[in-house]
Amino acid sequence: MTSQVQSTVEKSKIVEKRNAAIKGAFFTEFVDMFDIYLPTIILTPALSYFQPEELPQGMAGILTSLVFVTTLLGRPLGATIFGALGDKIGRRKATISSVLGFGIITLLIALLPGYSSIGITAYWLLVLLRFLDGVFLGGGYTGSHPLAMEYSEKHQRGFVGAFILSAFPLAYIVINLLGLAAFALIPQAGPDSPYAVWGWRIPFVIGALLAFWLAAYYIRKVPESETWESSKKEKNSLASMFRGKTGRSFFQVFIMMTGFWLTQNIVTLILPTTVLRTILGLDGIQVTLTLFISYAVLFGSYIAAGVIGQKIGRRRFFLILGPAIVLVGSVLLSIILNGKALPLPLIMLLVVLFSVIVTAPWGVIVTYINERFTTEVRASGFGLGFSASVVLPSFYAFYMNWLGGIMSYNSTIIALLIIGAVIGTVGAYLGPETKDVDFNQAE
Numbered sequence: 001m002t003s004q005v006q007s008t009v010e011k012s013k014i015v016e017k018r019n020a021a022i023k024g025a026f027f028t029e030f031v032d033m034f035d036i037y038l039p040t041i042i043l044t045p046a047l048s049y050f051q052p053e054e055l056p057q058g059m060a061g062i063l064t065s066l067v068f069v070t071t072l073l074g075r076p077l078g079a080t081i082f083g084a085l086g087d088k089i090g091r092r093k094a095t096i097s098s099v100l101g102f103g104i105i106t107l108l109i110a111l112l113p114g115y116s117s118i119g120i121t122a123y124w125l126l127v128l129l130r131f132l133d134g135v136f137l138g139g140g141y142t143g144s145h146p147l148a149m150e151y152s153e154k155h156q157r158g159f160v161g162a163f164i165l166s167a168f169p170l171a172y173i174v175i176n177l178l179g180l181a182a183f184a185l186i187p188q189a190g191p192d193s194p195y196a197v198w199g200w201r202i203p204f205v206i207g208a209l210l211a212f213w214l215a216a217y218y219i220r221k222v223p224e225s226e227t228w229e230s231s232k233k234e235k236n237s238l239a240s241m242f243r244g245k246t247g248r249s250f251f252q253v254f255i256m257m258t259g260f261w262l263t264q265n266i267v268t269l270i271l272p273t274t275v276l277r278t279i280l281g282l283d284g285i286q287v288t289l290t291l292f293i294s295y296a297v298l299f300g301s302y303i304a305a306g307v308i309g310q311k312i313g314r315r316r317f318f319l320i321l322g323p324a325i326v327l328v329g330s331v332l333l334s335i336i337l338n339g340k341a342l343p344l345p346l347i348m349l350l351v352v353l354f355s356v357i358v359t360a361p362w363g364v365i366v367t368y369i370n371e372r373f374t375t376e377v378r379a380s381g382f383g384l385g386f387s388a389s390v391v392l393p394s395f396y397a398f399y400m401n402w403l404g405g406i407m408s409y410n411s412t413i414i415a416l417l418i419i420g421a422v423i424g425t426v427g428a429y430l431g432p433e434t435k436d437v438d439f440n441q442a443e
Contacts (some may be wrong), residue, residue, distance in 0.1 A: 012375040017223045018151040024214075024222045025141070025148035025164045028095065031170035031210045032140045033107055034088050036206055039067050039130065041179045046200040047113040048191040050123040050346045070361050073392055074134020075419025078236065079383030082139025086368070087237035091147035093223045094379065096137030103211025105133040109202035112192065113217060142383030144218075149377075150227035151437055155310070157433070162306020163369030168362075169295035169302070175195065176288060178203050229437050232377040240377050241384060249372045249431075256318070256427025257369075257389035260361050262420030264323060266333075267355050270413060279410065280340050290348050294355045301356045305363025314368040315433045321360050322425025326418050329357050333417055358417070361424065372436035409414050 078098065086094035109129050115122050143165060151158040175316070182203065188195035203363050276287045309317040332354040339347055365386075372380030396416060403412040 004044075009343040012126075014151075015217050016228075018220045018225070021151040022083060022160055023146045023161070023226075024095070024218055025144040025151055025168050027169035027214050027217065028099065028140050029164050030101075030174075031135050031214050033168045033205070034175055034210060034283045035133065035137060035207050036071065037103060037172060037175045038106070038204060039071070042182065042200050043067070043173055043189050043433065046185070046196040049196040049200075050112075051115055051191075053191065063106070065125050067130055070131040070395065071134035071137070072390065075409060075410070076137035076387045076391060078135035078138025079142050079387035080138075080380075081135070083142045083198045083380035083383030084236075084238045085139075086143040086146065086383070087228075087234060087377055090194045090224045091143040091150075091228055092218060092222055094139060094143035095222075096218045098136045098143065098300060099211050099215045099218065101136030102133050102140065103208050103215065105129055105136060106204055107208035109133070110201045110208065112338045116191070137180070137242035138387050140178070141386070142379050144268070146370055146378045146382050147222070147225045147368055149367065150225040150375070154436070154438070156316075157367045157371070158308075158310025158364065160306075161365070161370070162303045162363040165362055165366050166299050166302040169298040172295045173292060175203070176320050178206070178291065180288070214318070227375055228378075230440075234376040237377040237380045241380050241423035246373065248378050248380065251382060251384035252427060252431045253369055253372055253381070254389050254427075255430065256424050257365070257385060258392055259322075259420045259422065259424025259427055260365065261390050262395040262396065263329075263417055264362065265393050265426065266359050266413065266417050266420070270396070271351065271355075275336060275413070276351075279337060282344075282347075286344060290344075290351055293348055294352050297352050299362065305360045306367065309367070310435060313433045313435050314364050315428055315431060317364050318361055318368075318428030320426060321357070322421050322428065324360075325358055325424075329354060329421065330404075330414050330418055332357070333414055337413065346366040371437040371439075372431065375439060380393070400401075405436060 039081075082094045082098050085097070109126065112129070113122055113127055145161075148160060148164060149157060184193065184197055186195040186199035187193050188199065192197065222236075234240050241250050272287060272291055276290060277281045282290070305317070330351055336347065336350050336354060339350065342350075366382075368379060369382050369385045371383070398408070399416060400412040403415050407415065
């Protein structure tokens with residue numbers, strides 16, 4: 001009887017630890033994506049506060065892009081640093097350090113003076129802080145996601161990985177709602193307007209407070225990974241990433257993720273601006289409403305993809321979805337690109353269907369990458385496999401420009417979608433099935 005009670009208590013403790021780790025990873029993904037979207041949605045209307053008034057259009061575009069690009073470049077560096085820390089000192093400590101880091105940086109951005117106070121230094125401080133923010137953001141999921149996956153039961157890993165990543169569309173919806181409220185309540189008209197001077201700071205302070213709350217949650221609630229604690233420790237997990245079995249796993253994941261980042265960029269970057277606004281001519285409210293509906297559906301479709309991947313296998317799921325993106329996704333995209341005369345409800349429906357199909361692999365990716373690496377290098381493997389592969393797809397505008405020499409502009413978008421899907425499929429084909437991997441055994 002006593003042994004049964006002890007067994008029940010132990011199981012209860014494991015369930016409590018598991019739930020805390022999974023919630024922590026979900027919150028980390030949410031806060032990470034909230035912070036990522038702050039400059040694109042909240043800061044863009046206020047960038048004139050940091051720049052000279054009379055700027056050539058081309059130079060203004062370059063300065064604006066730097067704010068976003070530097071964050072992107074910082075993420076792989078952060079994944080490298082905090083991935084190695086996650087394998088050496090533990091997932092929990094690495095997560096707490098990175099979350100506190102981007103909380104402090106986000107708060108510092110909210111306190112920045114403008115061009116009228118310190119000149120162009122204000123802009124360069126903004127760029128520097130966004131780069132550092134990217135470094136710490138790149139470390140957030142590097143520790144939290146492997147920690148959650150290591151606590152998950154094998155038969156639930158598909159759902160858990162998808163649930164964690166479903167925080168991404170949820171964060172997008174929340175930051176847009178916050179932006180709409182700020183735009184409606186705070187006047188914005190030039191560098192001296194209330195929004196440019198102080199209005200944009202409020203969402204950044206909220207982002208910083210969310211990060212501090214998340215760090216406190218990990219300190220109080222989330223235990224260290226028992227799988228990591230009982231594993232053999234690598235002296236240098238980063239060096240191990242590029243040799244032997246681990247090196248081959250990283251190379252395969254890098255290829256696959258490069259392809260799926262390229263297709264993802266079409267949904268998250270090209271579709272909202274170039275396609276919906278410029279090509280179809282939708283106004284701001286129509287674009288926002290379309291994206292709200294699309295991202296609300298993605299919250300559920302990510303989870304559905306993870307459950308399906310658990311049932312049929314991650315590799316098989318990728319090998320089905322890759323060709324589906326080529327065949328079905330390209331047709332839907334072509335209809336959207338030529339749909340200027342279509343009614344708005346039909347455009348919304350097409351965008352939702354297109355987004356669900358193209359982003360479906362992402363419901364499986366968190367689980368799959370964690371399963372591709374052994375415990376002693378898992379944080380480094382996940383961090384680098386997830387983040388380093390974002391760099392090449394980030395130059396999609398240049399690829400479209402090159403392809404524009406042999407085809408129409410609209411066709412370049414379809415071509416990028418097909419190229420990304422093919423690369424992602426080839427990468428998945430090169431790897432093994434992983435759903436039966438035991439985290440407590442070497443690969």
